[in-house]
Amino acid sequence: MTRIEVKQIIKKQIAVTTTEAQKVYDKLKKAVEQDEEITVSFENIKILISHFLNVSIGELYISHKNKWEILDNIKYIGLSDDDLKLLKDRVIPSFKSNPTDKEKYIKIQEEILNK
Secondary structure (H helix, E strand, O other): OEEEEHHHHHOOOEEOOHHHHHHHHHHHHHHHHOOOOEEEEOOOOOEEOHHHHHHHHHOHHHHOHHHHHHHHOOEEEOOOHHHHHHHHHHHHHHHHHOOOOHHHHHHHHHHHHHO
8 A cells, every 4th residue: 555645745735836746646656557555645735726636636547547446546635625525526527537638627727716
């Protein structure tokens, strides 16, 4: 089992940049490729934006279409109820429903940011 600590990877309590999200993505990608059970901890993360979730987690559904079963079974801890709902109800389904449609991806980000 692999436990990925977001705060340990990005070295701060604010998860907002593409660069930081890419670091988390890289760790997740490695664990997914090893067919491991994965827990992602967002404990001690005070600010988290949807773009971070899109890049770090959502894009895994594009690069690992054949591993959706593993991705769907990732355990997320330390997320607020709102952030978990955003991840499960908006981010992941949007990448699964049409992950190659870049315009849809951008539109979803804009919708989230405008709420």
